[in-house]
Amino acid sequence: xxxxxxxxxxxxxxxxxxxxxxxxxxxxxxxxxxxxxxxxxxxxxxxxxxxxxxxxxxxxxxxxxxxxxxxxxxxxxxxxxxxxxxxxxxxx
Amino acid sequence: xxxxxxxxxxxxxxxxxxxxxxxxxxxxxxxxxxxxxxxxxxxxxxxxxxxxxxxxxxxxxxxxxxxxxxxxxxxxxxxxxxxxxxxxxxxxxxxxxxxxxxxxxxxxxxxxxxxxxxxxxxxxxxxxxxxxxxxxxxxxxxxxxxxxxxxxxxxxxxxxxxxxxxxxxxxxxxxxxxxxxxxxxxxxxxxxxxxxxx
Numbered sequence: 001x002x003x004x005x006x007x008x009x010x011x012x013x014x015x016x017x018x019x020x021x022x023x024x025x026x027x028x029x030x031x032x033x034x035x036x037x038x039x040x041x042x043x044x045x046x047x048x049x050x051x052x053x054x055x056x057x058x059x060x061x062x063x064x065x066x067x068x069x070x071x072x073x074x075x076x077x078x079x080x081x082x083x084x085x086x087x088x089x090x091x092x
Numbered sequence: 093x094x095x096x097x098x099x100x101x102x103x104x105x106x107x108x109x110x111x112x113x114x115x116x117x118x119x120x121x122x123x124x125x126x127x128x129x130x131x132x133x134x135x136x137x138x139x140x141x142x143x144x145x146x147x148x149x150x151x152x153x154x155x156x157x158x159x160x161x162x163x164x165x166x167x168x169x170x171x172x173x174x175x176x177x178x179x180x181x182x183x184x185x186x187x188x189x190x191x192x193x194x195x196x197x198x199x200x201x202x203x204x205x206x207x208x209x210x211x212x213x214x215x216x217x218x219x220x221x222x223x224x225x226x227x228x229x230x231x232x233x234x235x236x237x238x239x240x241x242x243x244x245x246x247x248x249x250x251x252x253x254x255x256x257x258x259x260x261x262x263x264x265x266x267x268x269x270x271x272x273x274x275x276x277x278x279x280x281x282x283x284x285x286x287x288x289x290x
Binding site: 009020044050061076089 | 125
């Protein structure tokens with residue numbers, strides 16, 4: 001992102017507004033789905049999918065991961081391997 | 093200082109990113125482990141309990157939804173403050189950074205109402221396992237919001253003096269502050285359904 005030009009940034013700003021609209025929409029959807037009182041396993045799956053989409057949007061666009069360098073991804077992949085191990089510990 | 097710790101404005105030739113950004117991502121990786129550990133504890137406590145309440149029966153979903161929207165909006169204003177600096181518009185930076193701080197404070201005010209309501213009804217961390225993990229996760233997240241507000245307030249007032257001397261370095265700092273702020277938003281995106289909706 002260091003050498004982004006003025007026009008490029010303006011284009012990014014439009015994307016940020018679209019991402020904001022998508023995040024707000026998905027927040028309303030996740031709350032509405034929770035009022036449907038679905039069986040717990042379905043409710044968890046839907047809530048997790050929506051939260052993952054929202055999280056990916058924030059990471060990709062607001063945190064600029066979509067145009068980030070390899071080294072940052074290396075750090076993140078290593079981190080997620082450790083998190084996966086951590087989350088699997090309860091099932092051992 | 094810039095001679096001692098180099099590549100804080102320009103990308104390092106080996107990594108392709110500034111040292112500041114690399115450091116921020118390493119810090120965020122440690123934060124992922126911190127919250128990951130607590131999420132793991134939440135799963136362990138929930139799956140191990142014979143009964144677990146639905147969050148919506150004990151917690152205020154409309155207030156938490158409002159807080160989610162506040163935090164999402166603050167993420168947009170934060171990224172806009174960085175974009176304003178990248179477009180060399182310092183007055184817009186101040187506007188968006190000010191809004192980010194106000195939205196962060198609004199989040200904490202709403203959260204304090206929620207906490208106050210719980211305490212009024214004698215619901216404390218010691219009340220049940222659900223409240224213990226609820227207060228731990230939201231409390232730690234709230235502290236992160238507070239830390240973000242303090243850092244952003246520094247960058248709005250005394251820290252912004254750097255803009256005149258080293259605009260590129262200052263823009264990099266705001267990008268790093270933004271990374272942290274978006275991370276805090278990201279954590280809430282997962283906390284909200286886990287605690288309030290399921």
